[in-house]
Amino acid sequence: MAAGVxxxxxFARAAAIGWMPIANCPMxxxxxxxxxxxxxxxxxxxxxxxxxxxxxxLDRYPDTLLGSTEKDFFYNEETKEFFFDRDPDAFRSILNxxxxxxxxxxxxxxxxxxxxxxxxxxIIPEIIGDCCYEEYKDRKRENLxxxxxxxxxxxxxxxxxxxxxxxxxxxxxxxxxxxxxxxFYYVTGFFIAVSVITNVVETVPxxxxxxxxxxxxxxxxxxxxxxxxxxxxxIFTVEYLMRLFAAPSRYRFMRSVMSIIDVVAILPYxxxxxxxxxxxxxGAFVTLRVFRVFRIFKFxxxxxxxxxxxxxxxxxxxxxxxxxxxxxxxxxxxxxxxFYAEKGSSSSKFTSIPxxxxxxxxxxxxxxxGDMVPKTIAGKIFGSICxxxxxxxxxxxxxxxxxxxxxxxxxxxxxxxxxxxxxARLARIRISKSGSANAFLQSKRNGLLSELLELTGxxxxxxxxxxxxxxxxxxxxxxxxxxxxxxxxxxxxxQLYEHNCLETALQTYRSSSPAIPDSPVTxxxxxxxxxxxxxxxxxxxxxHLVPSHQDPLLELSAFQMQRCDLRPPGDRSKLNLRTNDRxxxxxxxxxxxxxxxxxxxxxxxxxxxxxxPTLRSCSSNIVKVSAL
Amino acid sequence: MLxxxxxxxxxxxxxxxxxxxxxxxxxxxxLEAGYDDSVEDELELSAVRxxxxxxxxxxxxxxxSRKELQILYRGFKNECPSGIVNEETFKEIYAxxxxxxxxTTYAHFLFNAFDTDHNGSVSFEDFVMxxxxxxxxxxxxxxxxxxxxxxxxxxxxxxxxxxxxxxxAIYDMMGKCTYPVLREEAPRQHVEVFFQKMDxxxxxxxxxxxxxxxxxxxENIMRSMHLFENVL
Numbered sequence: 020m021a022a023g024v025x026x027x028x029x030f031a032r033a034a035a036i037g038w039m040p041i042a043n044c045p046m047x048x049x050x051x052x053x054x055x056x057x058x059x060x061x062x063x064x065x066x067x068x069x070x071x072x073x074x075x076x077l078d079r080y081p082d083t084l085l086g087s088t089e090k091d092f093f094y095n096e097e098t099k100e101f102f103f104d105r106d107p108d109a110f111r112s113i114l115n116x117x118x119x120x121x122x123x124x125x126x127x128x129x130x131x132x133x134x135x136x137x138x139x140x141x142i143i144p145e146i147i148g149d150c151c152y153e154e155y156k157d158r159k160r161e162n163l164x165x166x167x168x169x170x171x172x173x174x175x176x177x178x179x180x181x182x183x184x185x186x187x188x189x190x191x192x193x194x195x196x197x198x199x200x201x202x203f204y205y206v207t208g209f210f211i212a213v214s215v216i217t218n219v220v221e222t223v224p225x226x227x228x229x230x231x232x233x234x235x236x237x238x239x240x241x242x243x244x245x246x247x248x249x250x251x252x253x254i255f256t257v258e259y260l261m262r263l264f265a266a267p268s269r270y271r272f273m274r275s276v277m278s279i280i281d282v283v284a285i286l287p288y289x290x291x292x293x294x295x296x297x298x299x300x301x302g303a304f305v306t307l308r309v310f311r312v313f314r315i316f317k318f319x320x321x322x323x324x325x326x327x328x329x330x331x332x333x334x335x336x337x338x339x340x341x342x343x344x345x346x347x348x349x350x351x352x353x354x355x356x357x358f359y360a361e362k363g364s365s366s367s368k369f370t371s372i373p374x375x376x377x378x379x380x381x382x383x384x385x386x387x388x389g390d391m392v393p394k395t396i397a398g399k400i401f402g403s404i405c406x407x408x409x410x411x412x413x414x415x416x417x418x419x420x421x422x423x424x425x426x427x428x429x430x431x432x433x434x435x436x437x438x439x440x441x442x443a444r445l446a447r448i449r450i451s452k453s454g455s456a457n458a459f460l461q462s463k464r465n466g467l468l469s470e471l472l473e474l475t476g477x478x479x480x481x482x483x484x485x486x487x488x489x490x491x492x493x494x495x496x497x498x499x500x501x502x503x504x505x506x507x508x509x510x511x512x513x514q515l516y517e518h519n520c521l522e523t524a525l526q527t528y529r530s531s532s533p534a535i536p537d538s539p540v541t542x543x544x545x546x547x548x549x550x551x552x553x554x555x556x557x558x559x560x561x562x563h564l565v566p567s568h569q570d571p572l573l574e575l576s577a578f579q580m581q582r583c584d585l586r587p588p589g590d591r592s593k594l595n596l597r598t599n600d601r602x603x604x605x606x607x608x609x610x611x612x613x614x615x616x617x618x619x620x621x622x623x624x625x626x627x628x629x630x631x632p633t634l635r636s637c638s639s640n641i642v643k644v645s646a647l
Numbered sequence: 648m649l650x651x652x653x654x655x656x657x658x659x660x661x662x663x664x665x666x667x668x669x670x671x672x673x674x675x676x677x678l679e680a681g682y683d684d685s686v687e688d689e690l691e692l693s694a695v696r697x698x699x700x701x702x703x704x705x706x707x708x709x710x711x712s713r714k715e716l717q718i719l720y721r722g723f724k725n726e727c728p729s730g731i732v733n734e735e736t737f738k739e740i741y742a743x744x745x746x747x748x749x750x751t752t753y754a755h756f757l758f759n760a761f762d763t764d765h766n767g768s769v770s771f772e773d774f775v776m777x778x779x780x781x782x783x784x785x786x787x788x789x790x791x792x793x794x795x796x797x798x799x800x801x802x803x804x805x806x807x808x809x810x811x812x813x814x815x816a817i818y819d820m821m822g823k824c825t826y827p828v829l830r831e832e833a834p835r836q837h838v839e840v841f842f843q844k845m846d847x848x849x850x851x852x853x854x855x856x857x858x859x860x861x862x863x864x865x866e867n868i869m870r871s872m873h874l875f876e877n878v879l
Contacts, residue, residue, distance in 0.1 A: 026722030026723070026725055026726055027722070027726060027740050027741075027744075028744070029778075030774070030778060031741065031744050032875050033777075033778055033781035033782050033875055034757055034777075034781065035875065036781050036789055036792070036793060036872065036874075036875060037757070037760070037792075037793050037796045037797075038817065039793065039868055039871040039872060039874075040790070040793050040797075040841075040845075040858070040862050040868055041813075041814070041817070041837070041841060042867070042868075042871070043837075043840060043867075044867070045867045045870065045871065046867075046870075046871040046874055048874075049874050049875060049877070051877070058718065118725070119725075356656075359656070360656055396657065397656040397657050397660065400657060400660040400661075401656075401660055404660060404663060404664055404667075408667065411667075411671075452746035452747075453746075455746050456746050456747045495744065498744065499744075499745070501874075502745070502817070502820060502821065503821075505817060506817060506818055506821055506833075506837070507837075508818075508821055508825040508826065508827060508829055508833070509825060509826045509827075510747060510821065510822075510824065510825060510826075511824050511825060511826040512824060513824055515824070515826065516823065516824035516825070516826070516828070519826065519827070519828050520828065523828060
């Protein structure tokens with residue numbers, strides 16, 4: 020329950036009088052408020068600045084420093100105030116949390132200082148209000164990244180237990196880890212540059228020889244270029260193989276973009292080796308060499324800027340796609356119009372609509388090569404409209420798209436963040452709801468447990484297991500209790516409920532077998548006999564959290580179900596009501612009986628179907644608690 | 648034919664130019680017009696505020712002491728700084744106490760019971776009057792209040808339909824996960840029991856006198872009326 024609405028609890032309890040005339044059973048006793056202290060002003064002295072507030076304001080959150088008795092450690096007897104040697108500015112927002120129930124994050128505060136204050140005062144940061152939560156998370160993430168960056172720099176220290184393969188991989192990934200790696204990096208970089216330059220220079224005409232006109236250098240100094248090419252490819256192959264060997268996950272490495280580029284770069288050489296004589300094919304494959312230029316992208320491994328650029332382009336692909344699409348639309352329209360406008364004129368270059376595309380693109384981007392010009396009047400008019408609209412279509416949206424892109428990009432980031440936070444926030448809400456519901460169920464079980472412990476006389480366990488909840492909680496639980504009484508139904512948790520549903524479904528399918536399982540429904544005497552049977556493992560159902568010890572409770576519920584089924588509903592149901600009553604009402608006269616469920620074979624086969632497995636999973640001495 | 652084509656095309660060309668220009672103007676024109684609209688929207692009045700009557704008057708009208716009224720008002724004003732609670736806020740606040748179920752229907756009935764002047768909002772006076780009856784009133788007054796709560800249309804009679812609505816609202820607050828499993832007929836059965844007990848002359852409605860008589864004869868109810876006396 021949000022302590023923010025703690026002020027309304029008295030009202031909700033008073034309004035519970037509306038249930039009283041409806042209820043058929045007596046109500047539980049109200050918890051007494053023994054601490055009848057008058058509400059007093061508390062002075063909190065934080066490094067000299069005095070804050071004052073009511074005691075009840077601080078008591079709203081009993082699991083924080085200020086709300087619990089922990090603040091007594093800071094009490095100063097002479098000045099009769101609580102002194103904290105902390106930052107008064109940050110304390111303002113903390114005290115406001117008590118006052119308003121919402122924790123705000125002041126933007127001018129350093130995130131780590133604020134976090135420290137929160138930890139000191141025992142407040143978890145997850146309850147920061149929605150208005151400030153995003154900012155808080157952003158700052159926190161930035162801080163974390165900064166810390167991580169620092170850590171990554173520290174990773175350069177050689178870790179002791181790395182085998183050769185891992186060392187190699189690290190050398191490849193971070194060239195500045197060792198001198199060898201650096202040397203290797205520069206060597207490969209040099210050869211990349213050499214191979215690119217070779218490719219470029221190969222095509223330059225090298226001056227004429229005696230027999231032919233200008234030849235490209237590649238054909239003139241074939242051997243030299245071939246040797247250089249071979250050397251580069253050797254280096255690249257060796258590098259690729261070494262990377263492949265050192266990669267922690269070879270399959271993943273082979274699928275990565277960089278390795279594909281590597282492969283594509285060295286493949287043409289080998290293919291060229293194989294098919295040397297076939298002129299046409301090898302000519303085609305020479306063009307594959309151009310992929311070698313993509314080796315330059317290997318530098319992106321070490322350049323942050325290139326990485327960001329690549330990521331940016333990838334993420335704004337949709338915006339670029341839209342620009343392209345609108346351009347395409349305009350091009351098609353204008354090309355069609357120009358084609359039909361120029362159809363009439365003779366010796367027109369606009370032979371087809373695709374042929375007009377070129378004119379449209381050149382005109383719209385205001386290049387204006389002049390290789391295709393309209394000759395008719397209509398063509399010229401449309402041509403001018405085309406160029407004007409080209410200016411509009413391209414020049415206007417491009418800045419808009421650029422700014423749109425940056426805005427949408429940031430918005431997407433924020434939307435994703437918010438979506439992720441929304442999930443976390445919903446989870447928080449769900450947890451707090453189930454937490455408060457579970458708290459009530461837990462307190463009920465504690466109540467039951469305390470009575471049982473009274474009977475078995477294990478005092479020390481009682482002290483250990485019960486933790487005293489705050490007055491607010493007891494009052495809230497009392498309220499929920501009254502509701503239970505009014506409706507004569509009890510709150511249970513999800514798992515139990517689901518199991519009950521399953522139970523009822525099974526019960527309806529079960530043929531009403533006259534063969535009643537004797538043991539569970541043996542009369543009271545049978546059970547009383549075993550009452551003094553002191554079980555060694557009195558693992559009472561309530562002593563642990565519900566999920567791990569569902570089975571005893573399951574038995575209880577199954578138990579009750581069977582009883583309801585088999586006897587006439589009239590008096591039995593009343594008996595059930597009253598037993599519920601007794602369990603929950605904490606009235607003095609509970610006669611509890613501890614029975615042990617006999618081993619599975621004793622049950623009838625169909626009753627066994629569900630209970631059997633669960634029974635077998637428990638220990639053979641299953642302790643069940645039931646009230647007579 | 649050709650010339651006609653050309654003229655047609657030229658006309659189309661001119662039309663296209665004009666349309667383009669108009670469109671561009673429209674785009675900019677619309678933007679300016681939009682600003683005017685948004686300025687007017689901002690002049691909307693902010694939320695209604697309410698200040699309660701003086702402390703002395705409230706002291707006279709209710710059975711709370713001065714200090715208690717101070718404490719109550721501080722809590723109330725903290726939760727609702729504007730001084731009044733509308734139905735939505737009320738439902739939200741009340742729903743916080745019953746996380747497992749759906750408390751909105753019952754909160755609606757409760758709101759109507761507190762909102763004595765039926766103006767759609769609960770001010771501090773309504774709040775404190777209601778509390779005064781519930782916490783410091785005589786049993787007669789409390790039963791009166793409860794009767795008022797059940798009588799949805801405030802006609803002085805509780806019919807089975809009204810009671811069924813109230814009962815369903817209360818059972819809704821329990822939610823789904825209950826033991827024993829909540830069945831569809833449970834509220835109806837409960838209403839039957841209630842009417843059997845309360846409706847003495849079996850005319851299908853419960854009047855205020857029948858209600859008070861019956862409650863005063865039932866010791867469970869009498870005892871539970873005094874349950875919340877030390878709430879404040």
